[in-house]
Amino acid sequence: DRNNITAAKIWLEEYNTEAEKVRPEAQEASWTWNTNITDYNNRLKLEAEKKKSEFDKRSYNQTLNWDWKNFTEINAKRQFYKIADIGESVLPTDKFQQITKAKSNMQSVYSKARVCNKPGDQDPSKCYPLNPTLENIMAKSTDWKELAWAWEGWRNETGRKMPDDYEKFVELANEAAGMNGYTDNGDYWRSWYETENFEKQMEELFIGLKDLYKLLHAYARKKLKERFVGHPFPDSGQIPAHLLGNMWAQSWGNLFTLLAPYPGKPLDVTEMMREQNYTTRKMFDLSEKFFTDLGLDPMPPKFYNDSMLDKPEDGRDVVCHASAWDFYNRKDFRIKQCTQVTMDWLITTHHEMGHVQYFLQYKDQPVVFRRGANPGFHEAIGDVLALSVSTPKHLKKINLLRPNQNPDDEELQLNFLMNQALKKIAFIPFGYLIDQWRWKVFKGETKKDEYNEDWWNLRCKHQGVSPPVQRFNTDFDAGSKFHVPNNTPYIRYFVSYVIQFQFHKALCKEAGHNGPLHKCDIDQSTEAGNKLAAMMKLGSSKEWPDAMEAITGQRKMNVSDLIEYFAPLEDWLKKEVKNETLGWDDQCGRIWGNG
Ligand SMILES: O=C(CCC(O)(O)[C@H](Cc1ccccc1)NC(=O)c1ccccc1)N[C@@H](Cc1ccccc1)C(=O)O
Ligand SMILES: [Zn+2]
DSSP, X not given: OTTOHHHHHHHHHXXXXXXXXXXXXXXXXXXXXXXXXXXXXXXXXXXXXXXXHHHHHHHHHHHXXXXXXXXXXXXXXXXXXXXXOOGXXXXXXXXXHHHHHHHHHHHHHHHHOOBOOOTTOSOTTOOBOXXXXXXXXXXXXXXXXXXXXXXXXXXXXXXXXXXXXXXXXXXXXXXXXXXXXXXXXXXXXXXXXOOTTHHHHHHHHHHHHHHHHHHHHHHHHHHHHHHTTTSOOOTTOOEEGGGSSSTTSSOOGGGHHHHOSSTTSOOOHHHXXXXXXXXXXHHHHHHHHHHHXXXXXXXXXXXXXXXXXXXXXXXXXXXXXXXXXXXXXXXXXEEEOOOOSSHHHHHHHHHHHHHHHHHHHXXXXXXXXXXXXXXXXXXXXXXXXXXXXXXXXXXXXXXXXXXXXXXXXXXXXXXXXXHHHHHHHHHHHHHHHHHHHHHHHHHTSSOGGGHHHHHHHHIIIIIOEEOSSOOOTTOOGGGGSTTTTTTOOOHHHHHHHHHHHHHHHHHHHHTTOOSOGGGOOOTTOHHHHHHHHHHHHTTTSSOHHHHHHHHHSOOSOOSHHHHHXXXXXXXXXXXXXXXXXXXXXXXXXXXXXXX
């Protein structure tokens, strides 16, 4: 009968066995398309997704045979709750096909985009991809016009081509969410955090970090005005978005040579890697060794054979944006990325390996629990390890610090902190605003003809950046960022950037570190590794405060550890910008830097 827990558990076993067949097939078809974008592979992907959605629907219907909401066994009840939460699979077949098609269209446009008519090119029909060319131009060029060409061209070739598909996607995703009992798709996405007033909590964390961001922003603006003297910066105080070393101004690490407090003491890890003939595989071996030295799991043998770690050179179209893949059969785990030999890519490699480590740690959980404690946890694992790898102390250990440099040199340490701030503090408003925009779109507060205006309201207000060229409502700049056409939520990265410092603080204590937090390297501490492993093994079987408590002893997210980490730099910045006006107007000035 409906309350027979023994029979229910037998059904859960059968569900898992079936799921460990259906999901690998869907993942394999998705992998094939991601690593070779063709119409044929797209059809196979759609077929496999249809099959998986039918399995999800069938399973949902079978959960109705049990009065699982009243089960006393928490674990079984939680499994039923997750099995019943089938997302877009709830849609009738024709609408499911439509939403999958809209998503495939946008992903294909984004991954195939190329930008032509480069200033100074003899052949204007020569076209360039984001990875590696446009990314490298945004990172290295100091030519205002070249930066503006890449910035505007990328948006013309991606976002501009998506509004219709995006509107279709929003409509159907909201319909699915409604059928699953949520007010809209944003409500569904936020439900994964199982947290009351989640939006309010995120706003409070963001407010707690604003002052730190304003200091860094004022300093960067001051130095960029010197570099681009004669070019128009809006009186409203924003920084033109194409000057920050990154296509979305989300990470300012490429401005290190301009912004380092002590330029004479560079942290030029990329150059050191190139001088030592680093290969992609060496970068992965280095990362894997950090994990195994903590007592965590090595990569399975198949991992290196089956992964795609470099951009293919045979001209085929692939989704270059990095991702880690769990095939839900406890055997197949892969990474797909178009690796370049740079420090940024060494960090990204750790980020992706963090995802795979989580897969390995929770692989014996029921399939529906093979997720992060919340999505932010999954994004934080690799970054926590990278906080140790990036320290001058650790770089010295792995011979990526110049031999004549002393890792304990206080000026080098301040340069290191600036380098970290240009990635971690600069990111905060960006990590926050993408889903602020999307949640409003899903709520219906932002209509299609307001998509771009609302996007720039948020970019101008929260991030303090302005468009270098005039924007129109026929543009769709949100669509120029991978996660929007790919329908990947983004608040998870904001959460990760906060909690990774809480994890770092706790693991450093476990590793017996004394002294400033930013100098801590947990390398080889199996005590720290064991704590991390114990948390990862939980998967999503427990609510995230339990997982947080397993590492930090606390049950809440807070920004105090992040602020403690950057304290020495905050003092330096305050002195550096004492004659500057901190912050900017909510609205961007109406000038467009066409100069
Ligand atoms: O997008 C990424 C890294 C890709 C990923 O590892 O987060 C990837 C994104 C993705 C790709 C395809 C489908 C879905 C999500 N996420 C994963 O591969 C993943 C995440 C959770 C579980 C399993 C795999 N980072 C963000 C933010 C970031 C994070 C850390 C450093 C720099 C920047 C960005 O680049 O804007
Ligand atoms: Zn990630």
